[in-house]
Amino acid sequence: MNPRIGCCTTLFFDLDGTLTDPREGITRCLQYSLERLGRPAPPQAELVQYIGPPLRWTFPRLLGTDDTTLVEAAIEHYRQRYATVGLFENELYAGIPELLGALHDTGLRLFVVTSKPTVYAERIVQHFDLTEYFEAVFGPHLDGRFDDKSELIAYILHERAIAPDRSVMIGDRASDITAGQANRTRTIAVTYGFGSIEELQTVGPDRICHSPSEIRQTLDGPPLTRCPAG
Template identity: 45%
Template structure:
């Protein structure tokens, strides 16, 4: 099948967000008198929307509490957390290689709020590579973001969704798209293999195989 759009997840795919995310989650938890959690525990949740992660961390579905925790998280993340991202080595060069083929258009579809995603891409000098940045918010699933992009004619049926977690792959599949799982982020080979992406890559340079 031909491909025309490459749609990238952000966290765990383009950049490593662990430091900023872990510190911002713990900032929010401690603001409400809850204990900080180990880095490894929080890192396991990187990828899905914030509200879903807080529900898992605190064991509560109370919408008021979850909303306040998300707001507290974003308070720190907006000032400090987004700047604690680290770009994965090899991403800029493979983007340049794919762009040089003149075969693809690039976009970003992330569960992160769009303004945060924009700041991160600008910080790395990558924003101009992407024609759009689709960000999520509370109550919005990634498959719904992709569905909206397709419905509005922003992307076509020939798009490929690229991400490091099962949620990225299933979101693409639910919209009838090809998918590429990447193993340099936070999803394990077991997690990604279970959802059977079209492609599975171990290193950023392998994205060039999409040509």
Template identity: 45%
Template sequence: MSGSVPAPRGTVLLDLDGTISDPAGGVYASFRFALEQVGKPWPDGEPLAWIIGPPLRESFMLLLDDPEKAAAALQHYRTHYAAGALYDNRLYPGMAEAVAALADDGFRLYVATSKLVGFAEKIVARFGLAPRFERVYGSSLDGRIDQKADVIAMCLGTEDIDPETCIMVGDREHDVNGARANGLDCIGVTWGFGGAEELTAAQALTLCERPADLPGLIRQVIDARLAVLPSET
């Protein structure tokens, strides 16, 4: 839990990969390793950015078209990733400051990621951000919670979050669509893996181009909503 802060003024759900940090090094290495283990090496030079965002279970099924091979590949991926590849990951410049500013300003902060929750918790802790977030939500080991919409739904329900004063922040269409499925808007960040075109097509509420601009943009959105909500008496 974060330290002493003003009364909560709203809630922010932040995606991890492509929003808080760039995991490409470790993800790509583990993905290649997994495919090699099931006899379908990824061709050199072929792009891999598309795998960051969607659930890995889906990506392996798309490529292998075989449930058994996809399950085996996912297990190989997790083994390789857990062995150290998860730390081949870099925090985007300015994100630590943006998260700190939001927490100090009284926002409740949660991570909502499609990454396996155990991996996500280790990465958030590695970057020293764990005290700023109330909790990390991610996919489950058994696959029951896998889609971004499911992760967001679990967070909203468990934490009793008011959707009226909650915003999602992410870099892919999966973040926008998952938020919409739960009655939330999503601010799209353009420094990740989706880009402005993908986020605009998915109908993100607005785009953010720099981490330094994120706290102000979130304040603007949430404060506008608070201004029109009925006051408690």
């Protein structure tokens, strides 16, 4: 292992907005679901803000209701399109295969840790030929278990006997960073996804990176220390 990375043994990568750009698929599926329910569908540009959080967080806000029956109906419509079409309206960010290959070759343990249900996340990782780089893909169950990413990371740390202080959570939304912090991992926020720089600075990640190549440079550099908020 590269001795400059030696302080970190495990990397947790978010999927949407960190490894892949799912903008087209997710926004179209949100529109489809709303239309099936007879609700007006905002333009794609307005729906980008909902990429990242679980659907059971998103639909109450889009529908303006806490009616669980209506929310579950919206999720069902969403998944009808997503499972067959939306899943593949997606593309890798430039430099991701090279980044993962280089990190994997150092002997680091790599995991996908996403708010997307595992059944879909695994298909996406396989579709983009990334399976060889990851030890496992973790996401929520379809019934909502582990929708809270903090709980998901806690489960992985325990299940795989991983030391939090030798792990790094890498993601594009504040929720990725706070989930890592809640479990005492180090954190890297990326700005090329869907979280604004203001959103990311507010939660105080250890580092902020603007490209996949910068993630590699950061992990090759000095040990991570928390960067200031604001």
